[in-house]
Amino acid sequence: MALNLDDIKRIAHLARIQVSEQEAQATLSKLSGIIGLIEQMQAVDTTGIVPMSHSQDVTQRLRDDVVTSDNQRERFQSIAPATQDGLYLVPKVIE
């Protein structure tokens, strides 16, 4: 699979990362290298091997359903750029 500059710009947009034309070019060659590596790995026959979703063969520990955190709004909002009436304020979003 060959990447082109449009792919790079689209991926950057999806990740909300601003890239200059120069950076996009540099990223294209780096990412193409990584994709090339993956293509090499895909040549390995993995028939019958169950994909792993984690590097360790262990399972999730669960937490009892208990409320353990109390209201710390004042502390959290003391470092927020803008708040009002307990709400965090962000630039207007309209669908």
Next chain:
Amino acid sequence: MQWEVVIGLETHVQLQTKSKQFSGASTTYGAAPNTQACEVSIALPGVLPVLNKQAVDCAIKFGLAIDADIPPISVFSRKNYFYPDLPKGYQISQFELPVVGKGTVTILVPASKNTEAYEKVINITRAHLEEDAGKSVHGAVEGMSGIDLNRAGTPLLEIVTEPDMRSAAEAVAYAKKLHELVQWIGICDGNMQEGSFRCDVNVSVRPKGTEKFGTRREIKNLNSFKFMLQAIEYETQWQIETLEDGGTIQQATVLFNPDTGETRAMRSKEEANDYRYFPDPDLLPLAVTAADKARVMADMPMLPQALQAQFVRDYALSSYDANALTSSKAIADYFIATVQAGAEPKQAANWVMGAVSAKLNAEEKSILDSPLSATQLAALLKRISDGTISNNAAKQVFEAMWAGEGEVDAIIDAKGLKQVSDTGAIAAIIDGVLAANPAMVAEFKAGKEKAFNALVGQCMKASQGKANPAQVNELLKQKLSA
């Protein structure tokens, strides 16, 4: 051309837990903004998710209730998108390996003008655990949006169907059945106003008889069954008209406007759809063992379908009656309590589905708030079956008991509704009626059957409705043929 609508549903069910999916913040509805938004909810750097056992148990419970595959391992993934009410920049969800696999839900589609009531099996594709996002508040501050993250991280189970429904009525019947089931098994409070049960409906149309699905549009966030019906009917009609006018359907997310009754496209899905799912490295695979399933099963109430079968078998009720009586756990409990207090099952069924339901509907009350207890209803029904009062008088007594005027026997006495079953007294009434209505008697003797009913009516009237109608019939027949 004949068109066929194809519908599939995705339902977000808020699970009944005290704390959030991945943190110990409270999930109580209606708290002041951000007072239940802990460091995990607001996604401070370095925090890690720890999965809630109760939420997992709820998912297992649902899987068992719909007879689904529950795989030994499921995996949490990150669904990436940017929106201010999602501070991490991704939602933790499940993608390739959900906690609940294929299952089925059997719905009962009520009769309509053109069709009889019928049952249909809806296939469930999957159900997966995920977390809710926060809420955006618009308009409070000029040029800004306010963000409340109390809801962020609330445990959800998203239940996805196959595109199995073929009418708005089927879709609503499914949604109602699911709504009832999740409350029945106690995994969701079912509160649609508070957003505990939200439906997204995928609608497409195709020429009847063809295999290939049309392009679908997704109606988002329907929070009432009435709106769901309206939205699907409008959307179906819109798609058919668009295609008949030579247009094409673009895949889109649409919103329903309850004021206009119309659906309107929100955004094109092309780009937004690329969520770049990948397994969340912060969470290990979730294991569900046979022992877990057995533990959850032990805590499971008898399911509506099992109870329905029991009603048909033990009480000789029709499938229709049994279905109606298991439409909610509270109704089923009330019916069972009435029967256990000594009422005859069929009679109890008629009263619970008839007079009691009508009253509750009229007063917009749940059966849990019924002013008439199951024991009181059973006492009333006993007075009908032992002949103390007639069915008609029972309705008056019912009204009085509902209004809190007292217990059944006291009301019967106070209103003088006791049925006259004394043969001598009834005979005396009949004699009086026969003497006063020679014309009717003559008509009856000339072969007019209707005259008999008129005479019965006169007798009932003369007794102020208190004569036992069966005895009046009997004695009148005897006297007329004498």
